[in-house]
Amino acid sequence: MEPFRPVLLVVDDEPGILAIVARVAQAxxxxxxxxxxxxxVSELETIKADAALVDLRIPGTSGIEILQQIHAHDPACQVILMTGFASIDSAVEAVKLGALDYLSKPLNxxxxxxxxxxxxxxxxxRRRLMAADSAVAQRFEFCGMIGRSPAMQDLFDLIRRxxxxxxxxLITGETGTGKELVAAALHKMGPRRGRRFVALNCSAIAETLFESELFGHARGAFxxxxxxxxxxxxxxxxxxxFLDEIGELPPPMQAKLLRVVEMGELRRVGATDERKVDVQVVAATNRSLRDEVDHGRFRQDLYYRLNVVEIALTPLRERREDIPYLTAAFVEEFxxxxxxxxxxLTPGAERLLQQADWAGNVRELRNTIERACxxxxxxxxxxxxxxxxxxSQDRPAPQPQAVPRPQIPLDLEQVRSALEQAGGNKAAAARALGLSRRAFYRRLETLGLR
Ligand SMILES: Nc1ncnc2c1ncn2[C@@H]1O[C@H](COP(=O)(O)OP(=O)(O)OP(=O)(O)O)[C@@H](O)[C@H]1O
Ligand SMILES: [Mg+2]
Structure with a gap:
């Protein structure tokens, strides 16, 4: 670990004391x-003290006030107060107010x-713990995924096998649980690793373009x-x-997809000949495809074909032991x-992270750490x-029904501000506007935002 010299701020109106303390602390x-x-405040910001030694009696203010200012600025800063013998009561009070300790004068x-x-x-x-956490995080890393919980260790095992x-x-799981990472891992760990990994978000594409997008087209086909x-x-x-949000695939396309998956054959739009392809199809969804099938929105035969292998991801709130490792890795990264x-992190910050419900799962945790950094x-x-x-963000917004439907078409400003509030997360912005993802993406397209 690189040598680390923490910064100590010393506040006292007597230059003699400053000189002595400085000598001892530097040594x-x-x-x-x-x-x-x-x-x-701006001075505190430039100093960035890790610890402070503050005299209780400072002209024009008080050590307690300085202590509070420092902590308002950085709760992790360790503050020690110095006090004359007579004011021992306030020193005890100072410790109650969050000072680490106090020193009586004359200084020993x-x-x-x-x-x-x-x-x-x-x-x-604190530094060592942090370094250890990120070292451990590396040990519990698999294809860019971090996970120490039994659920994640089982997942890594399953992917390996x-x-x-x-x-x-078929990969299922709430938003932000890492479905795309799992898809990439299946590719990287398998015999196709040297070939292309192509991703398509099915909710991001207009219905009329699906077929030519997936299967291509002949010259002058349309x-x-x-x-x-x-x-x-x-x-x-x-x-x-990788077919993300497979639940959004329109039924006619589902039939065509099934055909390619089963026969390994496709026909370009407007073409007469069949072409052979050998493609591993990994689909993902954050809805229950089973429900979609029951409601007649998703073809049962395609569902059975895809879920021969189903990988279900666990929400972060059900594997909270992963939170410190994910956090350490994200802090280091950012x-x-x-x-x-x-x-x-301060213990209080760790507690907050440990207790949050993380409806937006790992994505929300990652973005939270990024903004905090x-x-x-x-x-x-x-x-x-x-x-x-x-x-504040990244979590799935309340159900679309609960949101008043905006007047369509939305103007550029509305769309921009929804995107901004969702931190650039298009799916979340769509939900906040009460639109289906597909409708939202179409709107983006029309407005020239894609
Ligand atoms: N186990 C993990 N370790 C490290 N980073 C992770 C892990 N799981 C997810 N992430 C990160 O969280 C973010 C969301 O992951 P991903 O895009 O794979 O989620 P998703 O399940 O596809 O979400 P959505 O359904 O919203 O598309 C990404 O930045 C990803 O790198
Ligand atoms: Mg995804």
Missing amino acids: GGFEVVTRTRGQT LERLGELLKTVQQGLDR LAPHTRTA TGAGEAKAGLFELADGGTL AKGFGKRLQG ILSEGHILSERDIASVAG
Whole structure:
């Protein structure tokens, strides 16, 4: 681990004290910043102290007030108060208010040294825990997925065993549980790994374009068809075609898809000859396809064909033991990405993450950590960093029926602002507007936003 010098802020109106404390703290491995008065918020922001030593009596303010300011800014900062013998009661009160400890004056340098050592050890331990978490996270990683829970370990096992043999698979699970990652893992772990992995989101495509998109078309097959063109099936030949949101596939297309899956043959739109393809079809859905079948919206024969291998993903709230490992990996990823010196989370922040319901599953957790990393000013993500972003976005919005249907067509502004509020998540924006994904994507297309 790289050498780490935590920053200690020392506030006292006596320059003599500042000099002594600075000497002891520097020898103890701290970067020291001294001040003779209270700090403005922006000053605290530039200092980014990991710990502070503050005199109780500061002209124009008080040590308690400074303590509160520091904690309002960064709850993880460890604050020690210094006080004359007479004001011992306020020191006890200060500890109750969240100070780590207090030192009485005149300063006992040995005790000062010991206290600073305790602070160092606390900071070190936090760093080590963090590093250990992300090291462990690597051990529990499989094809870009992190999971320590039995549910995830079983999933990794299942993929390892299935991947060499699958021809079709159905992946089910709530939004954000990692269905796309599983599809990619089936491809990477199987014999087709050297060939193409082609993905199509079935909700993102206009009904009239499906057939030529999937199967291609002959030259001049329809107005605007121009040259002959291969479809996604041909592109994926030898590899894998991932059909996301398979439940959105219109019934006539379901019949055609079944045919390719069963016979390995397709016909381009407007063509007369059949072409052979060898494609692994992996489908995903966050609805119950069983229900869709029962309601006559999804072909039973295609359903049975796909769910020969069904992989059902567990919601994050049912495998909470994965949360610390996912969190550690995401903090590391974003700290690196944003060039920040983030070392972990406060216990309060960890508790918040552990308790949230994560309706948007891993995607929501990941986005929460990303935003907290952007917002955070200190070295440790605090409860406040998390609380200000957690739960605000990425979760599936309430059922469409509950949302008043907007007037259609929506204008550009409405669509833009819905997208912005959903953090760019199109599915969530569609739900918030009370539109089906397909209708929303069509609207995006018309507005030139895709
Ligand atoms: N186990 C995991 N480890 C690490 N990252 C994960 C894991 N599961 C999901 N993610 C991340 O969460 C996000 C959502 O995953 P993915 O797109 O695979 O979900 P999904 O099930 O396809 O969701 P949707 O139904 O909304 O399309 C991605 O950024 C993905 O990298
Ligand atoms: Mg997906």
